[in-house]
Amino acid sequence: xxxxxxxGDSQVNxxxxxxxxxxxxxxxxxxxxxxKDHKKDKEREKFKHSNSEHKEHSEKKHRDKEKLKHSDGSSxxxxxxxxxxxxxxxxxxxxxxxxxxxxxxxxxxxxRAISPAAIKSEPEEDNGFYPSxxxxxxxxxxxxxxxxxxxxxxxxxxDKKAQKRKHEYEDDExxxxxxxxxxxxxxxxxxxxxxxxxxxxxxxxxxxxxxxDGSKWRFLEHKGPVFAPPYEPLPDKVKFYYDGKPMKLSxxxxxxxxxxxKMLDHEYTTxxxxxxxxxxxxRKEMTSEEKSKIxxxxxxxxxxxxxxxxxxxxxxKQMSKEEKQKIKEENERLLQxxxxxxxxxxxxRIGNFRIExxxxxxxxxxxxxxxxxxxxIRPEDIIINCSKDSKHPKPPPGTxxxxxxxxxxxxxxxxxxxxxxxxxxxxxxNPSSRIxxxxxWQKYETARRLKKCVDRIRAQYREDWKSKExxxxxxxxxxxxxxxxxxxxxxxxxxxxTADTVGCCSLRVEHVxxxxxxxxxxxxxxxxxLGKDSIRYYNKIPVEKRVFKNLQLFLENKQPEDDLxxxxxxxxxxxxxxxxxxxxxxxxxxxxxxxxTLQQQLKELTCPDDSIPAKILSYNRANxxxxxxxxxxxxxxxxxxxxxxxxxxxxxxxxxxxxxARKQLKAAKADHKASHDDKSKKAVEVKRKAVQRIEEQLMKxxxxxxxxxxxxxxxxGTSKLNYLDPRISVAWCKKWGIPIEKIYNxxxxxxxxxxxxxxxxxxxx
DNA sequence: CGCCGAACTTAGCAAACCTAAC
DNA sequence: GTTAGGTTTGCTAAGTTCGGCG
Numbered sequence: 001x002x003x004x005x006x007x008g009d010s011q012v013n014x015x016x017x018x019x020x021x022x023x024x025x026x027x028x029x030x031x032x033x034x035x036k037d038h039k040k041d042k043e044r045e046k047f048k049h050s051n052s053e054h055k056e057h058s059e060k061k062h063r064d065k066e067k068l069k070h071s072d073g074s075s076x077x078x079x080x081x082x083x084x085x086x087x088x089x090x091x092x093x094x095x096x097x098x099x100x101x102x103x104x105x106x107x108x109x110x111x112r113a114i115s116p117a118a119i120k121s122e123p124e125e126d127n128g129f130y131p132s133x134x135x136x137x138x139x140x141x142x143x144x145x146x147x148x149x150x151x152x153x154x155x156x157x158x159d160k161k162a163q164k165r166k167h168e169y170e171d172d173e174x175x176x177x178x179x180x181x182x183x184x185x186x187x188x189x190x191x192x193x194x195x196x197x198x199x200x201x202x203x204x205x206x207x208x209x210x211x212x213d214g215s216k217w218r219f220l221e222h223k224g225p226v227f228a229p230p231y232e233p234l235p236d237k238v239k240f241y242y243d244g245k246p247m248k249l250s251x252x253x254x255x256x257x258x259x260x261x262k263m264l265d266h267e268y269t270t271x272x273x274x275x276x277x278x279x280x281x282x283r284k285e286m287t288s289e290e291k292s293k294i295x296x297x298x299x300x301x302x303x304x305x306x307x308x309x310x311x312x313x314x315x316x317k318q319m320s321k322e323e324k325q326k327i328k329e330e331n332e333r334l335l336q337x338x339x340x341x342x343x344x345x346x347x348x349r350i351g352n353f354r355i356e357x358x359x360x361x362x363x364x365x366x367x368x369x370x371x372x373x374x375x376x377i378r379p380e381d382i383i384i385n386c387s388k389d390s391k392h393p394k395p396p397p398g399t400x401x402x403x404x405x406x407x408x409x410x411x412x413x414x415x416x417x418x419x420x421x422x423x424x425x426x427x428x429x430n431p432s433s434r435i436x437x438x439x440x441w442q443k444y445e446t447a448r449r450l451k452k453c454v455d456r457i458r459a460q461y462r463e464d465w466k467s468k469e470x471x472x473x474x475x476x477x478x479x480x481x482x483x484x485x486x487x488x489x490x491x492x493x494x495x496x497x498t499a500d501t502v503g504c505c506s507l508r509v510e511h512v513x514x515x516x517x518x519x520x521x522x523x524x525x526x527x528x529x530l531g532k533d534s535i536r537y538y539n540k541i542p543v544e545k546r547v548f549k550n551l552q553l554f555l556e557n558k559q560p561e562d563d564l565x566x567x568x569x570x571x572x573x574x575x576x577x578x579x580x581x582x583x584x585x586x587x588x589x590x591x592x593x594x595x596x597t598l599q600q601q602l603k604e605l606t607c608p609d610d611s612i613p614a615k616i617l618s619y620n621r622a623n624x625x626x627x628x629x630x631x632x633x634x635x636x637x638x639x640x641x642x643x644x645x646x647x648x649x650x651x652x653x654x655x656x657x658x659x660x661a662r663k664q665l666k667a668a669k670a671d672h673k674a675s676h677d678d679k680s681k682k683a684v685e686v687k688r689k690a691v692q693r694i695e696e697q698l699m700k701x702x703x704x705x706x707x708x709x710x711x712x713x714x715x716x717g718t719s720k721l722n723y724l725d726p727r728i729s730v731a732w733c734k735k736w737g738i739p740i741e742k743i744y745n746x747x748x749x750x751x752x753x754x755x756x757x758x759x760x761x762x763x764x765x
Numbered sequence: 766c767g768c769c770g771a772a773c774t775t776a777g778c779a780a781a782c783c784t785a786a787c
Numbered sequence: 788g789t790t791a792g793g794t795t796t797g798c799t800a801a802g803t804t805c806g807g808c809g
Contacts, residue, residue: 356799364777364800410772418799424771425799439773488775489803498801532802533776571767574804587774587803634777643792715777722775745795 203346205434206441206754215408216435220386222341222350222413224393224401225427226334228357228376231255238308241301242294252285256373259360261305268362268370277371278360285373341413341429342390349430350413355382361420365499365534369420381416411435421497432750441754444725446583447592448765454592457580458483465546471567475576477550478504478565482586485539486593486629488532489570489586501530504586505570510560514551515540523548537631594626594723599765601625602732611696616742617703619732624710626719634715647705654698661691720748726755731763 211217233254239246240257249257260269260278268274279297286294294300319327338353358376361369379399386392388406395401402416412426429435450457461483464476481487482504490503502511511529518524521542531537543551554564570586577584601622606615637643665687672680720729726744730752733740740749740756749756 352798354798362800367800412772415771421800422770423800426772428773436773443774491803493802501801503802533800535777570803571805585804632776637793639792646792718776747795 202753203434204754204757205346205437206758210438216411217343217408218387219345219390220341220343220408220413221390222386222393223338224384224395225382225414226338226354227379227396228355234258234305234308239304241304243299244301247293250287250290253282253287253290255358256282256285257300257302258305258309259358259373261302262309263360264302264306271370273368274360274362274371277369278373281371281373343429343433343435346434348433348435351428351430353427355416356418356425363499365501365530367499368496369498372420375419377416383415385410385413385415430750431747432753437751437754440751443591444595444727444765446588447595447725450581450584450588450592451596451765453581454483460580462546465550471572473550474554474565474568475573477547477554478568478573479577480543480547482589483593485527485541486590486631487537488590489573491570499530499534501532501534503531503570505565505568505573507564508560509555509558509562509564512551512555512564514548514555516548525551531631535631535633590630591723594630594719595725595728595765597626597629598622598724599728602728606732606736608736611699612738612742613700613703615736615738617707619729619738619743620707620716621710623716623720623724624714626724627714627716630719630723632715632718633713636712640712644705644708647701647708651698651701651705654694654701658691658694658698661687661694665691721751725765726752727759727763728765730755730759731761734759734761 231251233251236248240249240254241247260282263269269278275297283291283294335353339350340347341350342348355377356374359374361372361374363370379395380402382395382401384393384401384404385407386404387408392404393401412428414427415424417423418425431437431440457479461476461479464472465480467473467476482489488503490506492506493501502508507527507529511527513526513528515524515526516522518540523545524540524542525548526538526540528536528538551564554566558564558566574585577586577588602619605618605621607618610618665684668680668684668687672684674680729743730740732738733743744752744756
């Protein structure tokens with residue numbers, strides 16, 4: 001079913017955005033840049049190579065097949081049944097939906113398809129498969145083994161490092177104490193108009209021991225969350241009309257109506273599911289009178305309300321500076337009061353101290369629950385977590401918390417249950433906090449441990465492709481994809497509760513197509529599915545013959561909506577991984593492959609003689625390779641074309657300037673030749689300088705243009721923030737004398753303070 | 766096991782903010 | 788001082804993993 005469409009045609013992407021059509025662009029996009037490099041070819045070579053290598057085994061396969069199908073015993077019966085149910089459902093739905101609409105039709109026109117694997121490059125040494133990381137990780141390891149107590153020896157080493165760093169960062173004083181203090185860094189920001197910003201002097205939590213008992217903190221005190229402001233009824237002059245007649249709504253009904261009214265410009269208010277869900281939930285808020293009157297959403301006219309809110313936001317923009325300032329100050333006050341907590345003697349920033357306001361739920365992609373009312377959260381819904389001996393947060397006057405508990409095995413400060421999916425939401429600390437940072441660091445250390453044994457693991461799964469047991473083969477092929485393509489694990493999801501998206505283990509038959517031959521390649525697998533956030537993953541890759549044959553086997557006698565890996569799920573996979581390496585799970589591969597790719601691309605792309613902007617372009621390209629690998633996409637910015645044009649005209653202008661300057665230089669030279677005097681010689685120098693300067697500026701602009709163009713629909717942020725060991729970037733900056741600010745903005749520097757502090761220029765992931 | 770809830774990480778979008786160009 | 792345009796931040800949805808229970 002999914003097969004029919006060419007890749008530009010029919011997929012959804014999630015954005016609740018206006019619809020424009022970019023469909024075709026993507027296609028071209030695929031082809032041109034990002035394949036400039038020869039990686040792909042190398043890769044192809046490799047595959048050819050390994051394919052032939054294993055040719056001789058292929059016949060035996062057939063014999064094995066029969067055995068295979070039954071060899072994994074009966075224990076899956078249950079799951080089988082369950083899965084079967086799902087499939088059945090899907091089949092039905094499909095039949096239904098295939099009439100009304102091409103499934104997964106684009107909501108806003110553009111299709112997000114690029115070829116993630118295209119850039120993924122692997123070092124050349126062909127030791128059978130992947131390169132072996134032979135390097136020994138240097139110096140102190142974060143030791144990742146379950147919160148082991150680290151004696152102070154760590155410290156001395158840090159001291160040394162700290163010395164070196166001193167002139168660069170001049171914040172050195174090690175041991176923190178309890179109170180907030182003045183900040184020393186980031187002068188530019190602090191010294192400006194309001195140089196009084198108070199902040200805790202950098203506390204180097206990474207130089208301290210961690211808890212070994214599984215507890216996350218000893219002391220925790222905070223002021224509780226900030227609630228959404230209460231509903232303010234509309235002024236009487238702003239009217240809602242039903243069937244053409246004005247109608248005053250009760251406050252609760254009106255509030256929900258405003259949620260809808262505010263979204264009128266969004267495409268999704270036109271979607272049937274959205275409207276249906278909204279109307280159903282809206283009616284629940286109505287008085288019985290309203291309920292009996294308002295029976296048809298199509299007869300509702302919210303436009304006056306919509307206008308009103310537009311005017312409001314316009315008015316907000318037009319506010320005087322003083323008024324704006326006042327609001328800003330108020331926000332700042334709120335932040336100071338509620339935005340921090342004290343955890344184990346340190347004041348730490350809270351990530352999200354505001355409770356999510358009520359509104360209409362908009363899931364991403366084709367979400368069955370879109371439009372449902374997300375209800376207002378009250379103190380009675382909130383569970384507070386803090387230490388017993390702390391000053392407990394006070395609920396707003398006249399209210400109570402649902403519960404106050406003192407659980408130091410978790411990191412959250414408050415939680416509530418959300419009404420759409422029934423899941424729990426949390427208030428937690430900012431990424432710059434110790435508790436997040438430690439975890440982050442640990443994550444990269446796990447990935448580095450994987451580096452040490454990845455060869456073994458790869459050898460293992462390659463071996464498992466031949467296993468007699470179906471389950472093991474499936475596991476091995478899935479793992480291969482996770483490793484090679486950086487796919488997500490792919491948990492099963494409850495049908496009808498969320499958008500239909502998949503990851504590796506939950507891939508269905510309809511998501512892959514096999515091509516024994518394609519152009520000049522053999523054994524090509526085409527992936528086409530919606531992943532997390534309903535972002536489309538589209539990729540064609542040649543695989544080894546054995547993988548291909550296995551896939552054919554897995555596909556036998558199955559319907560499009562059946563699971564590709566019917567004997568596999570994430571828990572089986574992760575259990576296996578756990579046995580291969582302590583702490584290994586599917587997502588570690590993503591982290592590992594992302595980080596190793598960055599490191600390796602940086603090595604490859606950075607030219608020592610390049611200017612700083614050119615080096616940064618290289619960095620961005622390396623970053624981009626990772627983003628492509630991980631399929632981190634974004635909608636092309638609305639103003640992309642225009643901004644591109646602007647940039648181009650700037651370039652043109654520069655070019656003109658340059659030729660003018662060159663002419664002048666020439667003239668000056670001629671002049672000098674003629675006169676040979678000092679003055680004309682000087683003039684030549686001046687002109688030469690001018691030319692040079694303009695050349696540089698031009699270069700910079702061109703670099704910028706390239707960078708932007710290449711980045712059109714690729715989002716670098718996600719990988720930078722979540723997948724790339726920051727120490728790689730820090731080391732790169734140090735090695736090439738690039739100011740860290742060029743790579744990480746303020747927030748990022750805060751999050752990665754640990755890495756900035758500890759990584760030296762020779763750091764190896 | 767299989768299932769489920771809890772906890773925590775990862776994700777893209779859009780509002781807010783900032784800054785450089787008029 | 789405005790505005791245009793880029794960048795940052797906030798928001799919150801959507802994943803993964805883990806552990807406990809029957």
